[in-house]
Amino acid sequence: MAVAEKKMAVAEKKTEKAWGKIVDAGLDEGIKKLTPEKIEKVINKALAAMGGARLKTYVDTCIHCGLCSEACHHYLSNDRDPSFAPVAKVKQTMWPILKNKGRVTPEFIRRAAEIAYTECNLCKRCSMYCPFGIDMAYILLSVRRICHLLGVTPLYLQDTAHSHAVTMNQMWVKQDDWIDTVQWQEEEIRAEIKNPRIPIDKEGADIMYSVIGPEPKFQAQLMGQAAIIMNVAGINWTYPSFDGWDNSDMAMYSGDHEIMGRVKRAHFEAAFRLKAKKIVMGECGHAFRSIYDVGNRWLGLKMPPVPVIHAIQFYYELLREGRIKIAKKFKEPVTLHDPCNVIRGRGLGEMARYVTNAICEDFTEMQPNREYNFCCCAGGGVINCGPPWAKKRAISNRVKAEQMKETGAHIVITPCHNCHSGIEDIIKYYKLGMHTKFFSEILVEVMEIPEEFKVG
């Protein structure tokens, strides 16, 4: 213990030097309400409910070899500070929790929450590097679950979870706002194509298209672009007017499984109510994870009960089937960021390349790429922890900046909302002079608009 403890004190100091002491009311105020007795009680109840097969087996199997370290962008970007190695994060959180059977201090919980919410993106890259395939993301998500039950969650992240609980969407969007936004976008795109339609509540449509809460709130133009693609491709599609239109799920990341379950159920139910054949999701990674990996399992479903595909796969199919044709490929040099949740999480790497090559002329790969790609450091709810943590998030992904710079590209294609914003932050912080774009942004720019859709 002694060697490890001494090292930990040093590591903490280094950490503070890089970004100062971070104040987060959710954590700082949260621990004030805790007593060691309460912590012990809550933790033991939580551990019992988790079952513990994986948790226990992982902890007992880990041989403390440190071979997972180099998988993690936090570790590499912070000059190989050992406290950022994947196994080190477990050492500072779950090991003491299990060893002391939940008897830990409020200050310990503060640090554990900081690690679990802001120093791990749950990207699972380290599972590919550990000889035993130990799933750190699972362990750290379990730590988050405990922190949530203790009421110690980052303020901004908790706000999104509250929003999910109250409105079933992430951004406090009211139903009339939502419907208004959809109709407003239908008007907007009349300038681009003739007689566009955004059908609402159309029963029996082939596709229910779903977006994340921030789209109607801040980036409604993305909904317009999706509508252009749908109209030109001749897709029979619809949006629900009611709860369930939002596919995002920050409750999954705050550790609030109960709300996560409700939100996922509402999303699936919306498709059932509309008798839609499948759900197509916009370019978001965590939303996909929430229906394909975490949320569905919480509901006891091995796979989503309705077929769900991600936008990457949808565009791939449209381009392959020739439902969308390309007029003139995008000229600027681009590179492609592989979002963990749909590439390492769903193997869409090849399809993403097919789409990129179909719409762009000058494409350079990042190294490493596909499922070996580095995370954007925004995912896993880390960007949703808000402004207090933004600088730390940029510093902790220097490797991504280096990786992008190498490509010499001007545009980084990021088919995921968290990656899109997080990478834009990194670009600014390291002054790389690049920009991020979604596939849809490039697609509407380069696609052929058939005669019948040309505006007069």
Place this chain on the structure above:
Amino acid sequence: MFEFLMSEAVYKFVRGPLVWIAFFVCIVGSAYRIYSMISLAKKEKVLLPYLSLKYGLRSILHWIIPFGSINWRRHPIITIVTFLFHICLVFTPIFLLSHNILWYESWGISWWTLPESTADIMTLIVVFSCVFFLFRRIIASEVRFVTYPSDFLILTIAFLPFITGFLAYHQLLLPYRAMTILHILFGEAMLIAIPFSRIIHMVFGWFTRAYTGSEFGMVRHVRDY
């Protein structure tokens, strides 16, 4: 103390009942740990349905082949030492001539054996690998940070049967009988430690690897190696 170590009674005990006890504890203990892991896993309803034989084996195969996975290729020295260490650690005791003679005497069974000089070298490989792991644990900061006294204990448990076996065979340091008794004792200690320490990675590692391999292969459609 020394007299005691040399005594016939002690020799008989460590060669007789204690061997049985050690094997019994090791096998029954490990079986129990597998049993309790699987019963817990059954309670986590969304765990077992994700197991896939094909992808579990694909993953295990890539990781038990030297340089078969991305991380083995990144660390050639660690990979070579790890593989040599484990191969020698597991196979030297099983195929050692003198162990085979003991088994033949006790149970009337024996099998193919290693030439003595090869076994000697394999023993030294284990010994030096342990020294390598020890230094790595102290020098490499990412390993030191997660090091507990128990990690040194596990290394020692692996080290002692081999170093004493080597010394006994070459009749160094202590009289043959005393060193042999120590050797047998440490070997038994290792067997007994397996179910109770992180040496259980020898048993659990296959399961964790298979599970991750299944998730990555069957659900995520990507490689995990």
